[in-house]
Structures are given as C-alpha cells and as structure tokens.
Amino acid sequence: MIAREKLASHLGSKPAPGDLALVQAFINTWVFDATKDLIQTRDGLRTWLSDLELLDPNASVTDCDVEQARAVREALRSLTFTNNGGPDDPNARDTLNRAARSAQFAIGFQSGGRAGIEPRAPGVDGALGKILVIALDAMADGIWQRLKACPADDCRWAFFDETKNRSGTWCAMRVCGNRTKARAYRRRHTHAGAAAEVYSQPKRTSRDSAEPNP
Numbered sequence: 001m002i003a004r005e006k007l008a009s010h011l012g013s014k015p016a017p018g019d020l021a022l023v024q025a026f027i028n029t030w031v032f033d034a035t036k037d038l039i040q041t042r043d044g045l046r047t048w049l050s051d052l053e054l055l056d057p058n059a060s061v062t063d064c065d066v067e068q069a070r071a072v073r074e075a076l077r078s079l080t081f082t083n084n085g086g087p088d089d090p091n092a093r094d095t096l097n098r099a100a101r102s103a104q105f106a107i108g109f110q111s112g113g114r115a116g117i118e119p120r121a122p123g124v125d126g127a128l129g130k131i132l133v134i135a136l137d138a139m140a141d142g143i144w145q146r147l148k149a150c151p152a153d154d155c156r157w158a159f160f161d162e163t164k165n166r167s168g169t170w171c172a173m174r175v176c177g178n179r180t181k182a183r184a185y186r187r188r189h190t191h192a193g194a195a196a197e198v199y200s201q202p203k204r205t206s207r208d209s210a211e212p213n214p
C-alpha cells in the first residue's frame with residue numbers, strides 16, 4: 001500500500017482509491033498548465049520514484065530512463081483521456097507494450113495462496129513496471145475507466161470520477177469546465193473571440209477545493 005500523504009499534491013480534490021492513486025499521481029507529475037515537470041531530470045525522476053519506494057535511492061538513472069518515464073506517463077495520460085471520451089491511441093498502447101517488455105514481467109507466487117504479475121527488471125524499467133501493474137489491476141477490478149484526464153486543452157490533469165454513471169468530465173468544473181465553456185461561447189458568438197483566445201494566458205485556481213461534479 002502506498003503512502004498517500006506523499007501524493008496529496010498530485011491528487012487534488014478527486015483522488016483515486018488505493019494504489020491507483022499512484023498512477024494518478026504519476027500522470028500529474030506534469031500537466032499542461034504547469035511549468036515544472038517533476039520527472040524531467042535524472043535526479044527528479046530518481047527522487048520521485050524512490051520517495052514512493054518504487055526505486056532504490058542509489059539506483060542509476062539515465063537520460064534514456066527519463067525519456068522512457070515521460071513517454072510512459074504521456075501514454076497513461078492518453079489512456080485516461082480515452083476513458084473521458086477521447087480517441088483510442090494506438091501509439092500510447094505501443095509505448096506501454098514496449099514498457100511492459102522492458103519491465104520483464106513474470107508471475108510471482110506469494111504467501112497466502114496469492115499470485116500476481118511482477119516486474120523482474122531492475123532500475124527505472126522495473127519501477128515503471130510496478131506502475132503498469134497497478135493500472136493492470138485497476139483494469140481487472142473495473143475501476144480503471146474512472147481514471148480520466150481532464151479534456152481542457154491547457155490542463156489534462158488526471159482525476160478519479162466517482163459519479164454513479166461515470167459522467168464526470170472535468171478535473172474541476174469551476175476551473176476547467178467553466179473556462180472551456182466560456183471559450184466555446186466566445187468562439188460561437190464573436191469573431192474576436194478566437195483571436196482573444198490566442199493571446200489570453202490561462203490562469204487557474206486551486207484544484208484542491210471541493211467541487212461538485214458537473
């Protein structure tokens with residue numbers, strides 16, 4: 001079980017339950033409106049993974065690992081965008097299939113008559129494999145489809161949709177839902193709207209306030 005308190009800032013007001021929160025947090029190590037990508041350097045990636053006990057703090061991390069981790073993150077984001085009505089993304093699936101091969105998955109028999117899939121690869125490949133296993137488990141449990149990426153072009157924050165009929169669309173209606181609707185309104189009703197949008201710098205408020213679902 002993961003230490004959720006370490007993930008709080010990556011979960012916002014709609015956190016995923018159990019270990020799926022780790023996948024959500026991984027996707028949210030960067031979103032479109034943030035300047036800082038927490039895993040864009042070797043040190044950043046090592047720190048993030050080792051803080052969550054997915055990687056040895058002394059493990060070597062290469063530029064290739066950073067590239068791979070960011071590709072896997074964006075592939076997972078793409079899948080959660082599909083969960084929110086976005087298109088199927090074969091490239092994302094290819095990326096994840098490649099990451100699964102690099103993780104060298106094997107069946108591991110555990111005490112208590114349990115067994116599961118475990119990555120055998122060391123280092124970052126193995127750490128990414130642990131994240132993929134959580135996604136796989138969530139798919140088997142039927143909760144994966146509730147992990148969604150916000151469709152706002154300048155957001156794509158991953159959130160967990162707890163609505164009964166899985167109808168939640170936005171990470172925060174007050175922030176992204178209203179902003180996107182206002183833009184669509186401007187586009188429809190004014191010629192200047194489209195131009196204004198190009199020059200406007202989106203500003204967001206905290207996602208952490210409690211939000212009713214749309």
Ligand SMILES: [Zn+2]
Pocket residue numbers: 150151152155156157170171172176
């Ligand atoms: Zn959003």
